[in-house]
Amino acid sequence: MGRLLFFAIIAVLVFWLITRFIRKEESQDKESRSIEGEDMVCCAYCTLHLPRSESIVIQDKYFCSKEHHRLYSQ
Structure with missing residues (x-):
């Protein structure tokens, strides 16, 4: 039972880190894609x-x- 709980916690942490990394890249892409306007x-x-x-x-x-x-x- 203890091993199952340990692997479940590890899986949740890995999932959280991956989604955090993906969101960080998406926000950087949005910033670099912004077009400077002209009057x-x-x-x-x-x-x-x-x-x-x-x-x-x-x-x-x-x-x-x-x-x-x-x-x-x-």
């Missing part, structure tokens, strides 16, 4: 939202294309 801006002509890096900035206004800047200026 979004709005086109002054059509109000389309686009990343700042893809926009055209003219006179402190953001545009999604040169055509929209031209139409906005008229």
Whole structure:
């Protein structure tokens, strides 16, 4: 009876350690997968939202294309 109890406790401890290790790896994967965001801006002509890096900035206004800047200026 004592041996059975001993092996049961060992099995529970091994199971607990394995699940703890797996959870730790999953949380590290989630942290490394996080994507850093970028500021979004709005086109002054059509109000389309686009990343700042893809926009055209003219006179402190953001545009999604040169055509929209031209139409906005008229």
